[in-house]
Every structure is written in C-alpha cells, then in structure tokens.
Amino acid sequence: MTNDNSSRIVDGLRTWVAAAAPGAQLPSTRALVAQYQASPVTVQKALRALATQGLVETRPGAGTFVRAVRTTRPADYGWQTAALRAPHAPARSVATALRSTPNDVIAFHSGYPDRELLPERLVRAALVRAARSEAALSRPPVAGVPELQSWFAHELRATTPAGVSPPTPGDVIVLPGTQSGLSSVFRALAGPGQPVLMESPTYWGAILAASQAGVHVVPVPAGAHGPDPAELTRAFEETGARLLYAQPNYANPTGAQWSAERGQQVLDVVRAHGAFLVEDDWAHDFGITTTPVPLAAGEDSGHVVYLRSLTKSVSPAVRVGAVIARGPARDRILADRAAESVYVSGLLQTAALDVVTHPGWQTHLRGLRQQLRARRDLLLTGMAEHAPRAHIENVPTGGLNLWARLPDGTDLYQLTRDCEDAGVIIAAGTEWFPAEPTGSYIRLNFAGPNPAAFPDGARIIGEVLQHHHG
Amino acid sequence: MTNDNSSRIVDGLRTWVAAAAPGAQLPSTRALVAQYQASPVTVQKALRALATQGLVETRPGAGTFVRAVRTTRPADYGWQTAALRAPHAPARSVATALRSTPNDVIAFHSGYPDRELLPERLVRAALVRAARSEAALSRPPVAGVPELQSWFAHELRATTPAGVSPPTPGDVIVLPGTQSGLSSVFRALAGPGQPVLMESPTYWGAILAASQAGVHVVPVPAGAHGPDPAELTRAFEETGARLLYAQPNYANPTGAQWSAERGQQVLDVVRAHGAFLVEDDWAHDFGITTTPVPLAAGEDSGHVVYLRSLTKSVSPAVRVGAVIARGPARDRILADRAAESVYVSGLLQTAALDVVTHPGWQTHLRGLRQQLRARRDLLLTGMAEHAPRAHIENVPTGGLNLWARLPDGTDLYQLTRDCEDAGVIIAAGTEWFPAEPTGSYIRLNFAGPNPAAFPDGARIIGEVLQHHHG
Numbered sequence: 001m002t003n004d005n006s007s008r009i010v011d012g013l014r015t016w017v018a019a020a021a022p023g024a025q026l027p028s029t030r031a032l033v034a035q036y037q038a039s040p041v042t043v044q045k046a047l048r049a050l051a052t053q054g055l056v057e058t059r060p061g062a063g064t065f066v067r068a069v070r071t072t073r074p075a076d077y078g079w080q081t082a083a084l085r086a087p088h089a090p091a092r093s094v095a096t097a098l099r100s101t102p103n104d105v106i107a108f109h110s111g112y113p114d115r116e117l118l119p120e121r122l123v124r125a126a127l128v129r130a131a132r133s134e135a136a137l138s139r140p141p142v143a144g145v146p147e148l149q150s151w152f153a154h155e156l157r158a159t160t161p162a163g164v165s166p167p168t169p170g171d172v173i174v175l176p177g178t179q180s181g182l183s184s185v186f187r188a189l190a191g192p193g194q195p196v197l198m199e200s201p202t203y204w205g206a207i208l209a210a211s212q213a214g215v216h217v218v219p220v221p222a223g224a225h226g227p228d229p230a231e232l233t234r235a236f237e238e239t240g241a242r243l244l245y246a247q248p249n250y251a252n253p254t255g256a257q258w259s260a261e262r263g264q265q266v267l268d269v270v271r272a273h274g275a276f277l278v279e280d281d282w283a284h285d286f287g288i289t290t291t292p293v294p295l296a297a298g299e300d301s302g303h304v305v306y307l308r309s310l311t312k313s314v315s316p317a318v319r320v321g322a323v324i325a326r327g328p329a330r331d332r333i334l335a336d337r338a339a340e341s342v343y344v345s346g347l348l349q350t351a352a353l354d355v356v357t358h359p360g361w362q363t364h365l366r367g368l369r370q371q372l373r374a375r376r377d378l379l380l381t382g383m384a385e386h387a388p389r390a391h392i393e394n395v396p397t398g399g400l401n402l403w404a405r406l407p408d409g410t411d412l413y414q415l416t417r418d419c420e421d422a423g424v425i426i427a428a429g430t431e432w433f434p435a436e437p438t439g440s441y442i443r444l445n446f447a448g449p450n451p452a453a454f455p456d457g458a459r460i461i462g463e464v465l466q467h468h469h470g
Numbered sequence: 471m472t473n474d475n476s477s478r479i480v481d482g483l484r485t486w487v488a489a490a491a492p493g494a495q496l497p498s499t500r501a502l503v504a505q506y507q508a509s510p511v512t513v514q515k516a517l518r519a520l521a522t523q524g525l526v527e528t529r530p531g532a533g534t535f536v537r538a539v540r541t542t543r544p545a546d547y548g549w550q551t552a553a554l555r556a557p558h559a560p561a562r563s564v565a566t567a568l569r570s571t572p573n574d575v576i577a578f579h580s581g582y583p584d585r586e587l588l589p590e591r592l593v594r595a596a597l598v599r600a601a602r603s604e605a606a607l608s609r610p611p612v613a614g615v616p617e618l619q620s621w622f623a624h625e626l627r628a629t630t631p632a633g634v635s636p637p638t639p640g641d642v643i644v645l646p647g648t649q650s651g652l653s654s655v656f657r658a659l660a661g662p663g664q665p666v667l668m669e670s671p672t673y674w675g676a677i678l679a680a681s682q683a684g685v686h687v688v689p690v691p692a693g694a695h696g697p698d699p700a701e702l703t704r705a706f707e708e709t710g711a712r713l714l715y716a717q718p719n720y721a722n723p724t725g726a727q728w729s730a731e732r733g734q735q736v737l738d739v740v741r742a743h744g745a746f747l748v749e750d751d752w753a754h755d756f757g758i759t760t761t762p763v764p765l766a767a768g769e770d771s772g773h774v775v776y777l778r779s780l781t782k783s784v785s786p787a788v789r790v791g792a793v794i795a796r797g798p799a800r801d802r803i804l805a806d807r808a809a810e811s812v813y814v815s816g817l818l819q820t821a822a823l824d825v826v827t828h829p830g831w832q833t834h835l836r837g838l839r840q841q842l843r844a845r846r847d848l849l850l851t852g853m854a855e856h857a858p859r860a861h862i863e864n865v866p867t868g869g870l871n872l873w874a875r876l877p878d879g880t881d882l883y884q885l886t887r888d889c890e891d892a893g894v895i896i897a898a899g900t901e902w903f904p905a906e907p908t909g910s911y912i913r914l915n916f917a918g919p920n921p922a923a924f925p926d927g928a929r930i931i932g933e934v935l936q937h938h939h940g
Contacts, residue, residue: 052624052827054636075635077772077797079744083712084659084798098612098812115607127601127817131594137585139786142568158522162537165545166524176646176789179812189554192662192684205812212809214662242553274549302547316609317817319646327547328554339682340810342568342649342675345818347597347787 009036009046017055017066026056026064095204096416096427097445105420106450106457108379109427111252112316113286113400113447117371119355119364123315126354130347140346142338144174144322148353152308152322155284159297167296167306171324173334176344178282178309178321179205181333184340185278185305185323186213186243188332195241199227201403201432201441203252206245206280210434219434220244222251224394226258229265236273243276249292250283253432253443254403255396263295271303276329278305285313285365287398288373302326305333310352312400313368320344320352375446375454376402382458383444389465390442400447403429407469410440415468424460479506479516487525487536496526496534565674566886566897567915575890576920576927578849579897581722582786583870583917587841589825589834593785596824597817605820612808614644614792615819621826622778622792625754629767637766637776637794643804646814648752648779648791649675651803654810655748655775655793656683656713658802665711669697671873671902671911673722676715676750680904689904690714692721694864696728699735706743713746719762720753723902723913724873725866733765741773746799748775755783755835757868758843772796775803780822782870783838790814790822845916845924846872852928853914859935860912870917873899877939880910885938894930 009032016026027035032043047064050056058064097111130136135145143149149172157166175181182205190196192214198206200219210217220227220235226248235241246266248258258266270277281294296306302325309321325333355361376395379402383390390404406415412428419426429441442461446454479502486496497505502513517534520526528534567581600606605615613619619642627636645651652675660666662684668676670689680687690697690705696718705711716736718728728736740747751764766776772795779791795803825831846865849872853860860874876885882898889896899911912931916924 053620054624054627075770075772075796077799080772080798083744083746084802085661085664085712087802100609100611112609118607120607124601124606127606128598131597131601136594136597136787137588137590137785139570139582141570157524160524162524162527176815177811180810183810187682191555194555205809208809212657212806242555274553276553300545302545302550315607316813317606317815319811319813319815326545328550329547332554332557336682339675339678340650340653341647341789343786343789345646345787345789345815348815348818 005038006042006045006049009038009043010049012036013046013050014055017050020066022066024066026066028063095208095431097204097431099425101425104423106424106453106460107448108444108446108457109425110445110448113312114449116449117368117447118315119361122355122358122360122364123318123351126351126358127318129354130351133350135346135350138346140343140349142343143170143334144172144344145346145349145353148174148320148349149322151353151356152324155308156294156297156306156324159293161298164298165300167324167326171326171330173323173325173330173337174344174349175321175323175337176341176348177311177319178280178307178323179209180337180340181307181321181323182206182209182280183213184333184336185307186210186215188336189276189305189329190215190243194243195239197232197235197239197241197244198434199246199251200434201253201429201437202245202434203247203280203282204431207434210245217434221438222246222254222256224254224256226256226262226266229269232266232269233272236269236275241275242273243278244270245278245280247280247282248295249281250286250396250399252282252399253401253429253441255394255399255401257290257292257397260293267295267299267303271301275303276305277303278307280307282307282309282312283399284308285368286372286400288369288376288396290397292398296324300326302329305329310356314352314355318348318352318355320348372400372447375451378451378454379444379446379458382455383461386455386459387462387465389469390461400445402444402446404442404444406440406442406465408440410465410468412440412442415464416442418464418467419461422460422464424457426461475508476512476515476519479508479513480519482506483516483520484525487520490536492536494536496536498533565678565901567674567901569895571895574893576894576923576930577918578914578916578927579895580915580918583782584919586919587838587917588785589831592825592828592830592834593788593821596821596828597788599824600817600821603820605816608816610813610816610819612813613640613804614642614814615816615823618644618790618819618823619792621823622794625778626764626767626776626794629763631768634768635770637796641794641796641800643793643795643800643807644814644819645791645793645807646811646818647781647789648750648777648793649679650807650810651777651791651793652676652679652750653683654803654806655777656680656685658806659746659775659799660685660713664713665709667702667705667709667711667714668904669716669721670904671723671899671907672715672904673717673750673752674901677904680715687904691908692716692724692726694724694726696726696732696736699739702736702739703742706739706745711745712743713748714740715748715750717750717752718765719751720756720866720869722752722869723871723899723911725864725869725871727760727762727867730763737765737769737773741771745773746775747773748777750777752777752779752782753869754778755838756842756870758839758846758866760867762868766794770796772799775799780826784822784825788818788822788825790818842870842917845921848921848924849914849916849928852925853931856925856929857932857935859939860931870915872914872916874912874914876910876912876935878910880935880938882910882912885934886912888934888937889931892930892934894927896931
C-alpha cells in the first residue's frame, strides 16, 4: 500500500498483462528483479497484488500466468422479477446531496460540511486514543457507551427549565448515525400504513426513511416560522396521525427556526392529539447568529422524541448520533435498534465522546460559527449581486443551507444541468418535498469546499438563470 | 472548564446551595469576589456553570437564587399506550448471547469470541493507521469503500469454479455488521406478511431481524446435514415462499455443515421455486477441521444472497460485514441500506481492509484454527466425562459452539438458573427456535474466556443435571 516501488511494478505488469494472451506466462521473478531493479520481496509483493486483483494466477513450481478470461455471457436475472414482487415504496434515486464530485467544480450541493470545517486534529487524536483503548476490542451495551449516553442527556439538561424533569442517561439510545434513528422511529412508533405528518419541504433522508418504513407520509406546509398550528390541527384530525416529524431549529432545507412561542403552540397541538413530535436537531452545532434550544429540553411527558447527530459536526467517519425518548416509546425504539444492528461500534462512540468533551471542542465550535457566518454572507452577497432572480426569503440563523426560490416555470432539470456544464453543482429543491413542490426552489449549501469561489458560483447561477428567463 | 479558579468557586457554592432552601438568594457577585479572592469574570463564570447544572437561576437585576427543587413526580407515559398501538411483532427479550457477565464466572453463553482470540495487534495498528489516513475525515460511497468491495468479491472468487461467473466488486454492499444486512434482506426481498423459510433451530438474530421486518417465519427442520430437500420442497410449495435463510457452514447453534451434494440439492430446490437462498456465512473464519466453501461461490444466476461478517473475527469494534447479491435483488438491498444508514464509517472499512490484507491475518487465522480446535476438544472431553447426560450429537467442524441435547423434560429455566448460581452461564436452546423447541437443548460456546476452567464448567453442568434428574 505504501510501497511505491511495488506499485511501480504493478503498474508496469498490468500493462503487460493487458497486452498478453490468457494463459501467457509472466517473466520469472529473477527477470523482473533485473528489469525493475527491485528486490525479490518487492517483486513477489507486486505479483501477489496482481493475483488479488484477479489478473494473474500463480501455479506453485510452474510460474505466474495471465488468468484465463472468465466467460462473460450476460447473466439472466429475469426470474427475480417474480420473486421480488412489486416494491413496497417507489424507489427514490440517490440524493444529490450525496454525490461526490471532482475537485474543479464549485459544489453547492453537498449535505456535509467541508473538511476544513471539521475538528481534524481533535478527531485524529481521539481516534488514535480510542484505537489504543479497551474500546478497540470490546462490545458496548446495546443502548450505548454509558458515558456517551450521559453526555447526550447532559446536553439537553443544560437548557431544561426549572420544574421540568430532565432526561436521564437511560433515556438515551446511541445510534450509528441519525438516519438509522429515523428509520427506527418511523418503524417503532408508527409502522407500515400508519400516517406520519412531516413538514414540507423537509430533509430528503427523513422522507426516504419514512418511505422505507412503509408509513403514509402526510405533508404539512412549513413556512419560515414553522408549521401553522391550525393547519397542523387539521392534519392530525383528518388523518388520526400520532407522529409529527419536524426540524424546529435551522430546518433543512429552508433554514427556518421556530420561535419559542411557535414551539409551544406546536407542542400543545401534539399533546392535544396524544401524539409524538420527532424533533430532528440535526444542526445543533451549526448555530450562526442564534443558539438552538431544543423543544425536548422543556418537555418531560414523553411527547418529544429527540434526535441529535454528531456525524456532520465531528466527522463523517465518526458515525454517531443519539435518540432520546421516554416511556414505552424508548423501549420500542431500543427493541428496533437491537434487531437492526445489535450495537454501535464502541470505538466510534469512545472517539466521539473524546472529541466533544475535549476543551478544544468548544473553541472549535466558536470558530465554526464565525466561519459559517462568513460563508453564508459571502454566498448571500454573491447571489444578491449576480443572481437577483433567485429570491432568498429567509436569511438562516444557523444550519448549512440557503433556500432560494426561482421564477415560476424554471425548468429545474435543465437549470441544474446547465449549471453543472458551467462548473457549478446545485441541488434542485424537488428532493426535499414529500409531494409536489410548491415552487421552483434550489438549495445552496454554503459549507462546501473553497468559499473563495462562491462569488463565481453565484455569478454562473445568475448567468444560467438569465439565459433561462431571457 | 479549564479554569481551576472558577471550579473552586463552583465547588464551594455547590456545598452552599445544597444546604440552602429553594429560592434562597446567593451572596452578591461583589461578596463572592471578596470571599474567593477572584475576579468578577471568574465569579460570573462559576455562576453560569451552576446555572447550567440547574442548581441556581439568575434573574437579571435581582440576583442569583437557589433553584426550586426539581419535581420528582413520577412521569405518566400512559398516553403512549394509545399512540403506539399494539406492537407489530411480539417483543423478544435481549438474547442470552449478548449478556455481559462478571469475571469470576465460567461463561459458555456468549455469541462473541473472547478477546484472546482476536488479532489485537493487527486491529490496533490498523485503527491507528486509519485514524491518520484520509478515511478519518471523509465519507465513502453508499455501497462501500471500493477496495473493500473488491476484497469481499475476491474472497468468493477464490473458490469459484471454472465456467461460473464470479461476483464483481459492484455486487458487494458493505454493511455496518451483518445483523443490519439480515434486516435489509428480509425487508427488501420479502417484506411485511411475506413467508420466509428458515432453518430451525437457527441464529436468534436472524429470527429477530425477520420478526422486526414483519415477515412470516416458516421453520424448516435442519438436521446435522442441513434441511431435507423433500421437506424444503413441501415448505416452498405450501407457502409460496421466495426466500430461504440458512447457514450451510457451521450453522449456529448446531455446528452443522452441509455436504457439497446437499448444498447442490438445496440450490436445486431453491432454483426450482424461483427463490433466493440467503447464505449466512457468519463463521467463514472459524473453520476447525474443514475449510468452508460458500455456495455463493458456485452460483451465478443471482439465486444466492451471501452474507459475510468480519465483526466476530476481526473485532467487535470493527463492525463491518458485506452482502453480495446480483441483479435487481442487489439494487433493492442497496436502496434499503441507503435509506437505513446512508453509508458505513469509512474509518472502520479502511481498518477492516487493512487487517484482512495484512500478511499477519493469515498467520492469525491459522493460530485461531488451532485454538478453536483445542478449546472445542477440551469442552467435548469435559462434557463426556462430567456430564454424560448431555448428548452432543454433532462434533462441529467449525464455528464456536457445541449444541447439547439434555434429557427430555429438563426444566431449562431452572437448569440455567442453577448453573448460574453455581458460577456457570449457559444459554437455553429455546432462543434458537423460531417456533416451539423440539427438545431440551443448551448451547455451549467454547470461544469464551479462560478455557482452563472448561473442565470445571462441564463438571458443574454435570452436577446440576445430576441433581435435576437424580
């Protein structure tokens, strides 16, 4: 892997093999040693690598040979059509937010913060420490490493008002990322065919998890201030739903943050209908001009099921999140997690705990806030200057995204393609709507690589829009 | 956090608060500055810390007060009963195989190999290398790190006969443990209400995953040589099932290994019914006197969906496995994985690949084989000598377990409790049966800690059995 000398030989022989007939014998080790001026060990290593790649085979005592080409008749998997039956849910394609892209484009599409926004030093040090600890070889309890459960509970407790019972560590279930938590919550608290209210637009991953769980998604319009309580009441009453999925702080994609008053109104509606509010606090660490106060911190009757992620703020490799729930709901979710994945790698849990309890974490978060603010403003300014047809109603107080409305009738498919041809990747808003989009939107992530190129990116979007709308 | 001065004040005030009445006013900042010889900034910081901990509250303009005692009324989650409705599947308790236990017992119950059987040095080195690599901060593709996909495909290809198309890296989906893969396979290839044939007895985790997926489990008797083809045919025909879950090599719990002939017979039945065989190769690295040849290696028409785990053989912290499937089945499973967890930590994937491609891995596997053999034989001898009433029909050629039949009428609940009181933990066979057990069985894992105590453990089991059956 790290031996440049052997990879040089691998590259050379790969070319040789490509030109050779199946079954042809490779030069002897001795000849290769002479040809490449390398040690026999290095040559052997190269030959093993080629064998692993299926290009050559070594017959002991005879030599190394170009492997016979496998029969490549096309396989017939037609019988599977009957065995698989019709899918339970319409397939959704892989989200734009997950696309990886070459380095030379301006990328506004990603769902993940760029690497320069991650606490690299803390993460590497924490992983190395975890690799040397007991956690590298042991299996933690199903619900999580107890100290990490405590940390998640403590984070909520910090804003729990007087008179409200704070969550306990036992209410916390550690997750291998909150996407898994969404799936479990929809399966465990609703289930196939049951109605689930969701803000619209909302996180595509939640729509996907709901569709996989087979629940019946009922969209509720969510403006810049959260869902309208009267509309929400109607939706609960019409459908008999017992679950509302929402992002009260820095909603993805709109960036909306509910006021404290709106939060209480929504909670009142949820309580009045004997329902759960699934509060997805995905951007808890991404406050820009405000600091999020989770609704879950102020509610102790088990109506709020709270999801908190560390994947985006710590590292995509430290895939750890938590769900905090009380009462039988917590037991149902835990049973689903146990059946789904038994437990979460203790190494990742230990590393995550190490990062978030390190004194450097708070320093990192303060710096991150400044960086997100600068990036947000750079993109806002660029868009205002170069793409005035894109209307950004809400200046987000946190999160990673701008949500821009384009002139009605914009062909989003063509627009995103034209932008991409010009070197700018954007995400069509369509993916964030559980049903038909209510307008032509695009989502612009300002946490991507190379913010210096943001003004250029905005200029290109503006030019493409100009071209579309003449 | 790092300011010792402010923590000194926090500690002092915490004592003061504990002795004070709820609502009592704390000394003024000025008084505290004088008392603690600290700056006003430090005192304010201490007060903020106490407020965060919920001990005091600051009313602007009035001062700081001891917070009213938290109400500790028991929470009423009764409303959840209606919201949650009846569970979709009967709850199964946490499996005995997952219990953690004190050090001074003899543990035959675990589902995981003891730490001394793990490649500790390789694992730690691989994790440290991964922590320093790109993998610590990046996000891999949904289906997995390409090099690890290649490795999994190559492992199968090694035993693919001529004329059969070997699986390609693209057929491989990396999993955060094969338990997640089981859930996905049952959801994606069968789904709620659909019949799924399962060997009986079989792995409790597969029964659990099937029950969570809402499929209808149809048990098929599996003897020491695998399921009887005629019985299997009847089950397919009676139920219209399109999926059979089985462990052809070193089945858990029985240790059964199918002959090559039986494997082909089963495959013929599966093909004849347009069905999938889900081959769970959980113990691929745990051969003792044989080397497993997966059925998936010899089948290229997409009828075999193959699961391979590294968690048990590499480390419980390196939670990585793979499912290999072809055709639309692979696409259905991938869609389910994308919805369920988006991707698997690249750090764990990179570390797993590092371990299994390290020259030391093969050395480790050879040593492991010797150790498993010695442990198996030690326990077999001990049981034959001290517990002759426990009948072990099958001497396993691989895997981690002995499956012992006890005299009919043995009260397994009482027996396991009596053994535990005497310091030996065993697992009642009940958990491995999808329906009623067909006899009184226990599973004895010979990969647990401290093999020197195995004879003692066998003696104690023998004594308890003697006591039960006089």
